[in-house]
Amino acid sequence: MNALSYTLVVNGANYGQQSSRSAYLFACALLAKGHQLNSVFFYRDGVTNGSQLAVPANDEFDITKAWQALASEHDIALETCVAAALRRGIVSEQEAQQHDLPSSNLATGFEQAGLGRLAEALLSQDRVVQF
Template sequence: MSSLLTYTLVVNGPVYGSQSARNAYLFAKALIEKGHQLKSVFFYQDGVTNGSRLTVPANDEFDLVAAWQTLSSEHNVSLETCVAAALRRGIIGEDEASQHKLSASNLAEGFSQSGLGSLAEALLSQDRVVQF
C-alpha cells in the first residue's frame, strides 16, 4: 500500500467567527504539500458559508473564500456545499435560485451544491475523511 492517501475534508465551521474553516484550509494545504491527494471538501452546517460570493473580509484579513477557490483550481479539488444546509442559510446556487424562483444567487465560483449522497460516496471511496 502506498503511503500517499486520498482525502475528503468535511467543514462544519463558518467562514469567519471560528477557527474551524481556517484550520481545515491549512490542513488541506499541508496534505497537498506532503503529496497526498485532496479529492473534495464538503461544507456542511454553518460551513456552507464558506461558499458565499458575498463575503467581503477587511483589507487586513485573510480571504478564506478566495483561498478555497485558488486551492480548488490549482489542485483540482471539488468544493461542495450541502444544498439543504446552504438553502437554510441563504447560500443559493443558480440552479436553486431558478428552481425556487429567487431573484439572485450567491454561490461563489468554483463551489457546487450537492446532497449528503456525495459525502456518503466520499466516506466509502477515500482513504481518509477528516472533519473540522
C-alpha cells in the same frame, strides 16, 4: 510513504470560528506532503464559505478566495450541502431558478451537492477528516 486520498468536512462558518481556516491549513499541508485531496464538503454553518458576498476587511484572510485558488490549482471539488446552504441563504443559480429567487450567491468554483456525495466520499476515500 504511500499517498492517501482525502475528503475534508468543514462544519464551521467562514468567519468567527477557526475550523474553516484550520481545514484550509490542513489541506495545504497534506497536499505539500504528496497526498490527494479530492473534495471539501461544507456542511452546517460551513456552507457560508461558499458565499460570494462575504467581504473580509482588507487586513483579514479571505478564506473563500483561498479555497477557490486551492481547488483550481489542485482540481479539488468544493461542495456545499444543498439543504444546509439553502437554509442559510447560500444559493446556486440552479436553486435560485428552482425556488423562484431573484438571484444567486454561490461563489465560483463551489457547487451544491446532497449528503449522498459525502456518503460516497466516506466509502471511497482513504481518510475523511472533519473540522
